[in-house]
Amino acid sequence: MLHIPCPHCGTRDQSEFSHHGEAYITRPENPKALSDAEWGDYVFFRKNTKGDYAELWMHRHGCRKFFHLLRNSVSDEIYGSCKIGESNEETIATIVKANMQSSVKASMKPSIREKS
Numbered sequence: 001m002l003h004i005p006c007p008h009c010g011t012r013d014q015s016e017f018s019h020h021g022e023a024y025i026t027r028p029e030n031p032k033a034l035s036d037a038e039w040g041d042y043v044f045f046r047k048n049t050k051g052d053y054a055e056l057w058m059h060r061h062g063c064r065k066f067f068h069l070l071r072n073s074v075s076d077e078i079y080g081s082c083k084i085g086e087s088n089e090e091t092i093a094t095i096v097k098a099n100m101q102s103s104v105k106a107s108m109k110p111s112i113r114e115k116s
């Protein structure tokens with residue numbers, strides 16, 4: 001069982017949350033301009049990353065807000081979470097690297113550091 005750090009409410013049991021897949025999937029600006037194959041890629045295909053991974057979660061039985069969770073899909077180690085709009089793929093990579101260096105981890109903002 002995972003303990004998920006909601007950036008709005010704090011750490012709660014996984015059963016309060018719903019997983020919504022890969023983070024940072026952006027809808028194409030002009031879907032009608034896409035071929036069927038391109039639209040199919042957007043709708044159905046994801047990276048299915050093995051390792052460090054940014055995911056979209058919702059605190060279903062809490063604040064009901066979406067947020068990004070940084071997790072290793074192999075070990076289930078959770079690096080932290082971010083409110084929507086507070087991060088992008090570049091900052092996620094920085095956070096993951098920072099978590100691998102414990103001295104940097106201590107200086108991270110509380111909202112993106114896993115609460116234990």
Ligand SMILES: [Zn+2]
Nearest residue numbers: 006009059063
């Ligand atoms: Zn919450």
